[in-house]
Amino acid sequence: MVTKNRSVYRAVLLILVLICSMVVPVMAAEPIRIGAFVSATGPASFLGDPELKTLEMYVEKINAQGGVIGRPLRLIHYDDGGNANEARNFANRLLRSDRVDLIIGGSTTGTTMAAVPLVERAGRPMISMAGALVITEPVRPWVFKTPQSDRMAAERVLADMQSRGITGIGLISGTDGFGRSGREQTLAVAADFGIQVLADQTYGPQDTDMTAQLTRIRNTPGVEAVFNFGFGQGPAIVTRNYAHLGIELPFYQSHGVASDRFLDLAGSAAEGVRLPASALLVPDALPDDDPQKQVVQDYKAAYEARWNMPVSTFGGYAYDALMLAVAAIEAAGTSEPKAVRDALEQIQGHVGVTGTFNMSPDDHNGLAPESFRLLEVRDGQWVLVD
Template sequence: MVTKNRSPYRAVLLILLLICGMVAPAMAAEPIRIGALVSATGPASFLGDPELKTLEMYVERINASGGVIGRPLRLFHYDDGGNANEARNFANRLLRSDRVDLVIGGSTTGTTMAAVPLVERAGRPMISMAGALVITDPVRPWVFKTPQSDRMAAERVLADMQSRGITGIGLISGTDGFGRSGREQTLAVAADFGIQVLADQTYGPQDTDMTAQLTRIRNTPGVQAVFNFGFGQGPAIVTRNYAHLGIELPFYQSHGVASDRFLDLAGSAAEGVRLPASALLVPDALPDDDPQKQVVQDYKAAYEARWNVSVSTFGGYAYDALMLAVAAIEAAGSTEPEAVRSALEQIQGHVGVTGIFNMSPDDHNGLAPESFRLLEVRDGQWVLVD
């Protein structure tokens, strides 16, 4: 009889224990919600695809090794297809419906800028993977970015020209967002390096022949070098046309073509082309005392082992964004937005794939022009020049 009476108590006790058992770990391991806004498909997919792959891979890895501040990461990602309006809607969805603690993205300047007003209002840190200077200049409290700005790329190229004694150049650029912004920045800073832009030509993203523009540049008196600011197929065509016309002047490209794909597309025409690029393109050529060498080699090895495709600079932006986020959350010890934001702002000497980040309240990018390595194509390979 006694045992019979006690059994309901035992059952209740058991259930209570079970509930406690279920609730306790759930509370302790409430996931950190990371939102990702990438252009994994569409015209900007060469940016978004490696970015998403990188994020997925490293979220898995971090979770396998115990998460951040004892909490697992949970990735919410949406593909905006490079469309700014979709990006805005998905940013809203991340912030209001998924209630993420932090946003990584977007992949392009347009998608980033479309999401900025919502992010600023919601008060969640956002780390963009897009290039244009306008994202972090003027500085917005909640917006950070990992790639160097296009102004830095222009400065790097112009500095190299200056060191070769070049004073007059021909500029050719794409009419897409990347090319336009790059053109503006180049025109803005050229004079600082004692360089005059004597010819200023453009081409559309879909154009298949730029011979006319290049001929005009060649016929402009005083041009000692040519600089092409663009991405996608355009620059590869420009490079082929350049070789075809037999122009002997030094030829510079922007970081927009810093991928092995450019070498494939341009072929032997790319010989002698110089460009600013992330260390990721030449991991083995870096000197052993380079602080980035280890990080870059590890990322490249991990990415290529996991996805079986060659690594891209753009995936590196996502790697840096995630690692900066993790570093900031660890420094803040919580996901409280303001704490994470100010922790991000105080990051110093963070060694990433793209460069070494030294954030400050006035600099939400934190990279120096030296983070760009100057490469030259020799025998179909990238060679580190500076």
């Protein structure tokens, strides 16, 4: 019995200490509470992992430099594992339990859209890092996003095909949200560029071999180029299969593979692949007068020094989300949600890693199609084509 009592005392003491440790910092400068839900594990960890690493790193940095409007940032983050319902629950927890001032997330369109009704209702700004057009179109008062839409990516690729005189293509896409949405956008806008999609194949996100689909595309008459819309390891396997089958047609990927990891995985098979990507992959190739050059170089250097792994486009989305939030809070001079939302909408000429953001009440993304650069893989390196 004695030991039992002692453990009760210990537990009470521990709880008291915990309460004190939670109360004390509040008496100092009230931190600005930034909530984040990302897919750090699961099938979309390609996105969530670099995003979370970026957020953690820059919140530390900002706090070391004295915080924002004299207040430190406090990052509260959860991992939704790519599961939309978990994302919804974590968003709710951020809003109701953690009472955050602003939310960054989710990583995928599904996780973002699951949280949207709650965020709209609670009236907190949310900056998503997912690509699909539906997130910001139609515009929802409290929802913003940093990546270019998948439609822009499709248009960029189709425009390049058009300039090469290509009129018929084969499309291959993943059956995950990213691939599905990209496929729909490509099919919707292809005709605008005088291009016909002659073959339309898909692969599962966990598939290990796509030679069958590619063989079918190759044997479709009239196909002059192939476009793969997907993310994760799938496109790397597609690229390897493509080279293995010896298909010589021009091969395009989407921004879903815009990471040095893709070069490692696909190896020599990636030679000649073209894709739209943000400037992040080619920081040194940018002309010196490019406003993004400095931002991109700094982010890449900082990320790679801290985490000892190649930087990816997706981490850049998180960087932009955080910096947009900081800029808006600074402009508003407060963390009051309504004021921050209004300030976010007013942001003009904000140079980020993904592009230059010009927000407006009608545009909660604020990126122009030019923010996508067209890259090609040559000798195992990204080369800026356009």
